[in-house]
Amino acid sequence: MPSGVAAIIVAAGSSQRMGGQDKLFLPLGKLPVLARAVEPFQRSELVRHIVLVVNRSNHRMTRELVERLHWTKVAHVCLGGPRRQDSVARGLSKLTGCEWVVVHDGARPFVDEEMVRRGLEAARQTGASVAAVPVKDTIKIAGEDGLVRETPPRKDLWIAQTPQVFRFDIISNAYAQAGEEATDDAVLVERLGYSVRLFPGSYDNIKITTPEDLRLAQVLLESRNEQL
Helix, strand or coil: CCCCEEEEEEECCCCHHHCCCCHHHCEECCEEHHHHHHHHHHHCCCEEEEEEEECHHHHHHHHHHHHHCCCCCEEEEEECCCCHHHHHHHHHCCCCCCCEEEEEECCCCCCCHHHHHHHHHHHHHHCEEEEEEECCCCCCEECCCCCEEECCCHHHCEEEEEEEEEEHHHHHHHHHCCCCCCCCHHHHHHHCCCCCEEEECCCCCCCCCCHHHHHHHHHHHHHCCCCC
16 A cells, blocks of 8 residues: 555635534534544554644634544644635645645545545556546536536546545645646646546545535434444
């Protein structure tokens, strides 16, 4: 397996669609959402260091959480930027001496150690990998007038998730040359011409963005009998 693995957990969003509540510190069972996203990286034997990228309003709470839950792998808790890609760039600036970087959203609480392992194995093939699941629904591409322009074959469509795994030099170069806004880290790597390998994510690996997402996460947690 790859050596020198660091994880960047991005937790600097504004939670605008959660009615003013910081979604990362809302309870999911007996732990906040952020804790469930970080714990698998703390437990993973493959990950050496963790960088948490947060915003000003949750910086103190995050540091308290690191101490309370004894996250010994957390090397830095740094402030993010105005955009997600700015936050990841700031996390990258804190890393030294690592060969591989795993980027994960702090709002995805159902990542697990096995998913991290799959991502690292896939990244060995091309230098970049993305967790993904096949699209279940038919997708329509429409113009601003609301008229359907195209119906792409469903078999070719995947829903991208995190974690996303990159060789350190590749993702560093991609961020150094980042221009227009990107919706995920892999887009920046793709723009440089690198091949990105998909690996199996999970339909349970949801991103909590709205109150409805949080309710679904509670149902998923209860189905796993994980209340701790």
